[in-house]
Amino acid sequence: MTYAITQTCCNDATCVAVCPVNCIHPTPDEPDFGRTEMLYIDPKSCIDCGACADACPVDAIFPADSLAVGQEPYAALNAAYYEQRGPRSAPEDGPTFHAWGAPSFARSLPSDFGPIRVAVVGTGPAGMYAAEDLLLHTTAEVTLVDRLPVAGGLVRYGVAPDHPATKRIGDAFARFHTHPRVRMYLGVDVGTDVTAEELAAHHDAVVYAVGAATDRRLGIPGEDRTASVSATAFVAWYNAHPEVAPDAIDLSGAERVVVVGTGNVALDVARILVSDPGTLAATDIADHALAALRASAVREVVLLARRGPEDVSCTAPELLALGRLPGVRVVVDDHDPRVWAAVEAAAAHEKAALLGGAVRERVDWSERPGTERRIVFRFHSAPEEILDGAVRVTGEGESAEIPAGLVLRAVGYRGLPVAGLPFDEATGTVPHENGRVEGRPGTYVVGWIKRGPSGGIGANRTCAAETVGTLLADAVDGVLPVPAGGARAFDRLARGRARTVVDARGLAAIERAERARGEESGRPRVKLGTLPDLVAAARGRRRLLR
Template sequence: MTYAITQTCCNDATCVAVCPVNCIHPTPDEPDFGRTEMLYVDPGSCIDCGACADACPVDAIFPVDALTDGQKEYAAVNAAFYEDRAPRPAPEDGPVFHAWGAPSFPRTLPSDFAPIRVAVVGTGPAGMYAAEDLLLHTNAEVTLVDRLPVAGGLVRYGVAPDHPATKRIGDTFARFHTHPRVRMYLGVDVGTDITAEELAAHHDAVVYAVGAAGDRRLGIPGEERTGSVSATAFVAWYNAHPEVAPDAIDLSDVERVVVVGAGNVALDVARILVADPEVLAGTDIADHALAALRASAVREVVLLARRGPEDASCTAPELLALGRLPGVRLVVDDHDPRVWEAVEAAGPRDKAALLRGAVRERVDWSRPPGPERRIVFRFRSAPEEVLDGAVRVTGGAGAEPVEVRAGMVLRAVGYRGLPVAGLPYDESTGTVPHRGGRVEGRPGTYVVGWIKRGPSGGIGANRVCAAETVGALLADAVDGALPAPTGTARAFDRLARGRARHVVDARGLAAIERAERTRGEESGRPRVKLGTVPELVAAARGRRRAAR
């Protein structure tokens, strides 16, 4: 029986590396890699060995005959990917290779090369893939630096709490936190506690993996009104980010929420807003968010998309899952005849086809929502103005704008990278200018992840991104192009601890992990996150701090 990859695929290609018959595509050296929504197992080539399932860091791969009712569609999803991709003949008695060719993960650094010391700024997926690459393929010493007193980045603060399988990739990264060639400095802000120049002076190379912490704006009147919130802040709020206050979101008198956007983040926040709080109580959602959702008046979430369903920016797996939420009705607003025409005309591999099971309804936006919980897609609409208690949106098909009554507006139109102190910055793209990961005009300085390529691609896309950057770094090392550090590792330790108020190392991070899991055990949850810097620091030092 063949295997199939399901919704939680992280696209990092760990499964590709272990497959003995090259039946998982796209591979990292193929043009489609990073452009498809997930990876796919070819049922015609799979030999049912299970190596991919064993290697998968997010438990996304299962035998087809073991798929649950909610996953069975993924057998067809995997098979459909290969319908128009005929295999090419393989060598006699060899495995079947599709037209793209075999996978390749090249690394080059002479085995007798002197150890280099590399600082990685940021402990999210991009930074940790870069660190993993360096630790597994070279004898480099790695200094992990993060401005927060806890590691994880996007995995800890960006993945929705009801996606626990996706969070498991954090366990893969955590094994490198205690690697003998790793030194960890959490709670150290490059640009505030130490400068970029000081960091570079103590290392052969510095890799910045600081992500995209900002959010894109709508650029419409009323965007700054009370009740208009970025999805970036909302996601951080329900994930217990210490820089977002527990009382930042009030849902007690909000019946309808308008979410501007139709990407995966928009779907995440919509799902969390209407999910059963008792189901979320079994996750690591922030305590304050769980309490707010239990007291929430929200019954309807409207997903506002400028384009039609055929161009929805969410992935098919996330859209598929949205239609299976228990007790939640999925609706498509029938305000524009082109919307349902696109749904009906969609082919079996088109995302729009997944909306055929939704309710088709002409919604009266002047009325409050009914008693049932609903998620409503309104395609071919754009916000024109945020009003007091409503949003004015385009009507569609030449109609006049309409006012959608709503107690809250969440803009989920994308993240944006912020300037990095001491580095060049491209205002138009929100990224650091670079060539193949090399920061322009800064020898020995590199970027990886969203600050390098912009806020695109999921967790796994950072693996190939990191491979390119690390490859450039290693090539520069071999060519003698890295500036020689003037400070030692011990000198950097003194500098960081002397400048930063609270430095958390690997031992302190392990103490935080134990404290959160202990709190979780006490309440029947996987963990209860510590949501403030003082709480995190106190836990790192082995002290239990009373909740605020």
């Protein structure tokens, strides 16, 4: 028996670190690492020890012979990775050695080096991987700062509610919230409550992990119509983000929704729109979103792609899972002969081949959606204009108007300028060299604000390792600025400026409150969806448990 890695793989290589026979690839020291959509277990080398499954932070690894219904193709997907690349064998004169070799902590500070204080701005995956690296490999004191009164970033507000296994990475990060060398300041906005200069003046170094908070624009007429919404806002809405109002999305009159894009976020929103609300009721989806979906008129979601199926932006695991959504039919609009030719070219285009099980249909857009729920891929169709109740699309010598009650723009995230730091408008990132911000000694970036909105949760681990390595090298070289204030001075400053500061104890109280609300309705948790409710829960006010 062998193990197989499945859909929820976060790519952070925790499994690689514990595998005794080097059967999980690509490893962090291999060129493909960070470029593949997931990691893969070699069925010929696996010794069935289960160490990888025990270590996986998102429960993505299972015995291949007992995969759940719908997960069976992942055994073949793991094996195919090695078949395409040829055999991997141990040296003839010895055993297979671990890909990472002997334990090494190259990013550690010298034993006689005094502790440094590092502020990490942002508590999503990028920030927490950086904090983890500092806490495990050095004696650094870490100050966690977030503008929201609750931690988690995109783990809490970006992962779809029907992907609970992916959210479990948050449990791995949560163990550092109460670390003895961590101080937590949630609800403190750097740039408003405290300036970047003030934060730097109280720490040896500052690491910004603020992500990419907005969406890319389409640049077409009608983009700002009421019925045109960014997928960023839609995802935040169904995840109970406190800065998105419960009535921000109106699904009551939308029988058809057009989603521009075919990335993982586009698939997420399409899947949520047509999923059985009864199934979603067992997740941590926002109460207002669940109520809206129960009353929703949506029966069809159209995914628009400028290019063909061989160029879809989503990962193969997510596309594979889409075809196994209960009660939902996946359709490929057969309006262009190039589309099905690409689908049938399985050897050349793996992801396009995954659409081979979809229904091939020339869709008549003049007809209203039927009673069945379905997702329609329309390739070689670029949005030209968003009209009142429709989207005009153009293709190779062809145009069409697709009636739609709602248009969701899912063409990527984009970073915003960070107060006090340089910013590259073209890339939406902070200029840096290996994580070190240009012209700002002691200031660093990690995650999407560093490299742009690319890569999943696990990609932030290697990104953080690079940034932390640069920071520690600067510390050893003596080039970090000497802070003028200490930890107590910053505590007084933050609490004096921010109206509400939530610490680790308050965060734990929010966790208890949400889980208690979930127990009342048979759900894992019911999120508190407003800033006042979150702060009140942090202070132990029971009036919210209603």
